Amino acid sequence: MTAGQPVITYDVPAVVASGRNPIIPVIVMDKKADDIALADVITAGGQLSAEQQMFTVTS
Numbered sequence: 001m002t003a004g005q006p007v008i009t010y011d012v013p014a015v016v017a018s019g020r021n022p023i024i025p026v027i028v029m030d031k032k033a034d035d036i037a038l039a040d041v042i043t044a045g046g047q048l049s050a051e052q053q054m055f056t057v058t059s
Helices: 012-017
Strands: 036-038 055-057
Touching: none
Parallel strands: none
Antiparallel strands: 036 055
């Protein structure tokens, strides 16, 4: 896996049209909280747009 590579894709309108919730959890394993930096829009309480970076994980 490389930086910026999509992990998953799905058809949000099709999910919503079927009556299901389109929100999916994102889990980062084997990292300390200090290694995960949320995007500024998240820390400000905003919403992400499509393909906008949610967080950065450092080693």
